[in-house]
Amino acid sequence: MKIGIALGSGAARGLAHIGLLKAFEDSKIKPYAITGSSMGALIGGIYASGYPIDKIEEFYLQLDLSVFKRFVDIKVSSAGLIGGEKLEELIASTIKQRNIEELDVKFKCVATDLLTGLEIVFDKGDLVKAIRASISFPAVFVPVYYEKMFLVDGGIKNPVPVNILPEECDIKFAINVGPSVIKEQLVQKYYLDNSFKKYKDTNSLMEKFQSFINGYFKNFVLDDSIKYPSMLETIVQAIAILQENAYINKLKEAKGNVIEVFPDLSNFKLTDFTKAKEIINIGYLEGIKIIKEYLS
Structure with missing residues (x-):
């Protein structure tokens, strides 16, 4: 069975994606394709490149202010507070394959062109640049200048990009950790x-x-x-x-057998990165539930 997973945006709540992917891996289930937006692009892209999910989990469980400072370059700029170069270096140090078309799992992620408002889909080329663009939350990260576009967070236009999963997927899971x-x-x-x-x-x-x-x-x-x-x-x-309307509209575009998944993250704010353990665990339990209900 070809399984497609769309990992949605949601800042800290997106850490639930780690738990969900870990549940799949523990059950020896490998996704055929992953799409991601914002935090979903970050976690999904690194995972699709072959980086162990346990290592991704370990990083976020150890995340504190001292670790944060090592990978964040604060800039005095009208374009954003964080430059992003150090974060790009961190992402580059974790991935095994640099080009999207060479990844172990089929992968796409989305960004938003700040000038035109168009959704930009990355399905080939530099994985690090694609992830960096997709996570560039406005006013926090400096936009990514790419092919005469200023790219920012993909979640603005497509918070759960289930519509860009390959049509050949037998089942598609839309993992929504956002406001809905x-x-x-x-x-x-x-x-x-x-x-x-x-x-x-x-x-x-x-x-x-x-x-x-x-x-x-x-x-x-x-x-x-x-x-x-x-x-x-x-x-x-x-x-x-x-973003809620954007999600609803993109969901209508998705073809095939689409399953919406809403992990119960109502007790967590979008900035709760210090609660990684609890959020990841919720994602894990949701993953087990998906496996039992749809993949057993």
Whole structure:
């Protein structure tokens, strides 16, 4: 059976992809193809090159401020806070094959052209450059200049790129670790005042913005004391919520037997990299569930 896996964007919640791939490997199941966006591109690309999933897990379990500083080059730039050169060096040190077309597993990842808004699909060429482009979150990473394009995070246009998995896949799994996972929990009981309403997911940007604001009251307003989200949390969460329509549209384009997978990550924020162990474990349990339900 040819198995395709689309690993979605989701920042720290994307660490669940490590656990899911580990569950597959423990069960001697090798994906035929992997596509990825943002964190999904990073983990999926390194794994597709043949780097052991245990080593990927080990790195993130050891991730702390001292490790972070070693691989992040802070820049005083209007284009972004992090240059990305050190991260490229780290990625290059882990992969076995530099070119996408030479990988052990068929692989594609996506980025977004900042100038045109177009989705850019990497299916050949430099794997490191492709991953670096796909993870370039706006205002955090300096965009990647590539073939006269300024490339940023692929999750903006295609958060779970299941539609670009090869058509010959017998079954395709769309692993969504993004905002749809927490959609129902965003606004339940914490409101600024009685004028706020619970909005359903629609195409209205205003309603999405309202839902976003309400969601923060759920996360940060307790006993009438307010803890405001950081600037990074605000940017990350705002973009993540706006990705929901993009996911729905891309899902409609996917052909074949597509299975949506939503690991329960509602207790984790997009910036919770220090909770790698818990997030990876959730991904592992989800992987075992997938295997039992669809691949046994």
